[in-house]
Amino acid sequence: MTMTYYFIVNVASRTGKGRKIWNRLEAELKRQKTDYRAYLTKYQGHAGELAEKLTGKHREQVISLVVVGGDGTANEAINGIRDFEKVRFGYIPIGSGNDLGRGLGLPKDPLAALKVILESKELYLMDLGRVSWGSKLEKSAYFNISSGIGMDAEVCRRVNAAGMKAFLNKLHLGKMSYFVQTVLTLAEMPKVLGSIQFEDKEKKRIGGVICAAVMNHRCEGGGLPMAPKASDQDGKLSVCYIHGVKRLRALFLLLMLVKGKHLEFRGIELEECAFCTLCLKEPLPAHADGEDLGDLVRVKYECLPGALKIMR
Numbered sequence: 001m002t003m004t005y006y007f008i009v010n011v012a013s014r015t016g017k018g019r020k021i022w023n024r025l026e027a028e029l030k031r032q033k034t035d036y037r038a039y040l041t042k043y044q045g046h047a048g049e050l051a052e053k054l055t056g057k058h059r060e061q062v063i064s065l066v067v068v069g070g071d072g073t074a075n076e077a078i079n080g081i082r083d084f085e086k087v088r089f090g091y092i093p094i095g096s097g098n099d100l101g102r103g104l105g106l107p108k109d110p111l112a113a114l115k116v117i118l119e120s121k122e123l124y125l126m127d128l129g130r131v132s133w134g135s136k137l138e139k140s141a142y143f144n145i146s147s148g149i150g151m152d153a154e155v156c157r158r159v160n161a162a163g164m165k166a167f168l169n170k171l172h173l174g175k176m177s178y179f180v181q182t183v184l185t186l187a188e189m190p191k192v193l194g195s196i197q198f199e200d201k202e203k204k205r206i207g208g209v210i211c212a213a214v215m216n217h218r219c220e221g222g223g224l225p226m227a228p229k230a231s232d233q234d235g236k237l238s239v240c241y242i243h244g245v246k247r248l249r250a251l252f253l254l255l256m257l258v259k260g261k262h263l264e265f266r267g268i269e270l271e272e273c274a275f276c277t278l279c280l281k282e283p284l285p286a287h288a289d290g291e292d293l294g295d296l297v298r299v300k301y302e303c304l305p306g307a308l309k310i311m312r
C-alpha cells in the first residue's frame, strides 16, 4: 500500500521566500509521483488547526505529517497533534531561525530534507518538552526546541513584533535582530526573585532571575548554543538560568554564549532534569519555541521521552 504524505506548508516563512521553496518541493513530489496532499497555512495558528483536523480525521491509522516552515510553524503543528503515537512527523526547515532543523541534523537544502523524509525507514524518537502554567497548571503547550521565561522570552516577543524580524531578514540580518533585542531587553528588564525545584529535590531560592531557558535541543534564538550538551533523546531537559548578577555581567555571559563558553563563568547555571517547577514573585514573559505564552509566575517544565516519531 502506498503511503500518503500530508504536508502543512507555511509559504510566508522566511519572510515569504517559502512560496518559491514550496514550488520546488511540489515539482519534485510530482516528478516522483508521490501520493501527497498539501495544505497551505493562511494565518497565525492555522498550522495547529490543520494538524488537529488531519490527525483527528485519520485517528484510527498512522498518518505521515510533514511540516514545511520555520520553528514557529513546527511548534504550532505539534500543538495541534492529539495522539503522537499515530503520527510519523517530517520536517522541512525553511524558516529563519532553523533551531529544530539544526538540532535534528536535517539538511538545510529543502530538496535534500524532502529526500530524507521520503527515504526514511526507521523513525527517530525525539523527546518533546511540555510547559504548564495557570493556578492549577491547567494550561499547557508542547515545545520542540526550548521554552523559557524572562529575558529570552521578552527578546522573542520583541523580535516578532511588527516589522522588526521581516525587515532584518530582508537585509540578511535575521540573527542580528536577536542580538540587538537582547542588549536592549537586558537594559530594561526587571530582575525578579524566585525559586526553582528540580524533580523532587529541595526548592532552591534564586535571587534576581534574568532568564531561564529550558532546552530540549542545544540551540535556540537562531543557533545560540544555550545547552551545548543537550540531547533530544536522553529523557531530560537542560535548564540554563542566569540570576543574581549585574546587567553588565549578564551581557558578558550572553556574549560568551555565542561561543558556547558561557558555562565556564559565575552567574549562569545549568542543570539537567526530567521535570522542574519555577515560581516567580512577579510575572515575566514566557515562550515555547519562540511562541508567546504571556506573562507567567508559576511554570512547570517536563520532558516527554521519545514522544515525537520523526521521519529522518
Ligand SMILES: Nc1ncnc2c1ncn2[C@@H]1O[C@H](COP(=O)(O)OP(=O)(O)OP(=O)(O)O)[C@@H](O)[C@H]1O
Pocket (backbone or CB within 6 Å): 010, 011, 012, 013, 014, 015, 041, 042, 043, 044, 045, 046, 069, 070, 071, 072, 073, 074, 076, 094, 095, 096, 097, 098, 099, 290
Ligand atoms: N499565510 C500566512 N501569512 C502570514 N503569516 C503566516 C501565514 N501562515 C502562517 N503564518 C505565521 O508565520 C509565522 C512565522 O512562521 P515560521 O515560524 O514558519 O517562519 P519564520 O518566522 O521565518 O521562522 P523561524 O520561526 O524559524 O524564525 C508563524 O507565527 C505563523 O503563524
